[in-house]
Structures are given as structure tokens and as C-alpha cells.
Amino acid sequence: MKQGKKTLKRIMIIGSVGAGKSSLMQALFREDQPARKTQSLEYRDWLIDTPGEYTENPMYYRSLMATSFEACMLMIVQDATAKHIALPHGFAGGFPIPAMGVITKADHPDANPERAESLLRVAMPEGEVWLTSSLTKHNIEPLRQKLLQCLGLSEADVGEL
Numbered sequence: 145m146k147q148g149k150k151t152l153k154r155i156m157i158i159g160s161v162g163a164g165k166s167s168l169m170q171a172l173f174r175e176d177q178p179a180r181k182t183q184s185l186e187y188r189d190w191l192i193d194t195p196g197e198y199t200e201n202p203m204y205y206r207s208l209m210a211t212s213f214e215a216c217m218l219m220i221v222q223d224a225t226a227k228h229i230a231l232p233h234g235f236a237g238g239f240p241i242p243a244m245g246v247i248t249k250a251d252h253p254d255a256n257p258e259r260a261e262s263l264l265r266v267a268m269p270e271g272e273v274w275l276t277s278s279l280t281k282h283n284i285e286p287l288r289q290k291l292l293q294c295l296g297l298s299e300a301d302v303g304e305l
């Protein structure tokens with residue numbers, strides 16, 4: 145293993161309540177059980193899941209910022225069916241790490257990926273945007289490979305975490 149468990153930086157997931165962050169995390173971990181409401185910061189092997197309230201309430205921004213020092217990438221999750229984004233203009237620029245966007249619920253009949261991308265661009269003017277579905281698993285495996293690459297981990301490393 146290249147990095148010890150204690151020093152491994154993780155991917156930090158943020159986004160509105162119900163945006164699909166925990167479902168996405170479980171899909172990325174190849175797990176099948178449905179996500180439960182996230183109550184607090186949840187550290188997994190190479191990801192940090194956050195409650196949507198942390199994204200929606202500026203009172204928690206300080207906590208998000210502090211947690212981001214344990215991460216190497218900010219993943220901003222946007223629900224493809226949502227008409228708003230909870231984050232202010234240029235939010236990603238306030239973090240010491242690069243950001244990427246992930247649009248969830250691509251399978252949904254009300255999904256509007258173009259709208260979701262333009263909403264994401266409010267908070268995150270630069271960086272890759274991926275379209276996914278945790279239900280159909282659209283783009284989940286390619287995204288997993290991309291994230292592991294960012295973390296400098298191989299599938300064999302992940303098995304050892």
C-alpha cells in the first residue's frame with residue numbers, strides 16, 4: 145500500500161438534502177442496500193459523506209471547510225430533478241482542494257441534466273461534471289475508476305483499506 149490508513153486523503157461529498165449523496169457513495173462502493181438519512185459526517189474508506197444540512201445551512205460551512213483538509217477532492221452533488229442549487233456563487237473556490245460535480249438521478253423522468261449542469265456551474269465554474277444514476281448505475285464504474293486514480297489507489301489497494 146502506498147498510503148497508510150491514517151494519512152489517506154479522501155473524497156468529500158457535499159450537496160443538498162436528498163440530492164442522492166449517500167446513494168451515490170453506496171453505488172461507488174458497489175453496495176446495494178438503500179441509503180439512510182445522513183445524520184453526521186461519515187468517514188468511509190476513501191470517501192467522506194456529509195449531511196445535506198451542512199450544504200444548505202451556512203452555519204455549517206466552517207465545519208465543511210475544516211473537514212476538507214482531510215480530503216483531496218470536493219465532490220459537489222446536484223440532483224438532476226432539482227430546480228435550485230443550495231450553494232452560493234463560487235462556493236468551490238473557497239476550498240483548498242479542487243472540485244468536481246456529479247449530477248445524480250439521470251434515470252428519473254423529471255431529470256434535466258443541462259439545467260443541473262448550469263446550476264452546478266454557479267457554485268463551481270471550473271472542473272469536470274459527471275452524469276450518473278445510482279439506480280441504473282449509469283457512469284458509476286467509470287467514476288469509481290476516476291476517483292481511485294485521483295486518490296492514487298488501485299483496486300488492490302482498496303481491498304486492503
Ligand SMILES: Nc1nc2c(ncn2[C@@H]2O[C@H](COP(=O)(O)OP(=O)(O)OP(=O)(O)O)[C@@H](O)[C@H]2O)c(=O)[nH]1
Binds near residue numbers: 159166167180248250
Ligand atoms: N431515481 C433515483 N433516485 C435516487 C437516486 N439516488 C438517490 N435517489 C433517491 O433520492 C433519495 C435521497 O437519497 P440519499 O442518497 O439518501 O440522499 P442524500 O443526499 O444522502 O440525503 P441526506 O443524507 O439527507 O443529505 C432517496 O429516496 C433515494 O432513493 C438515483 O440515482 N435515481
Ligand SMILES: [Mg+2]
Binds near residue numbers: 179181182193
Ligand atoms: Mg445522505
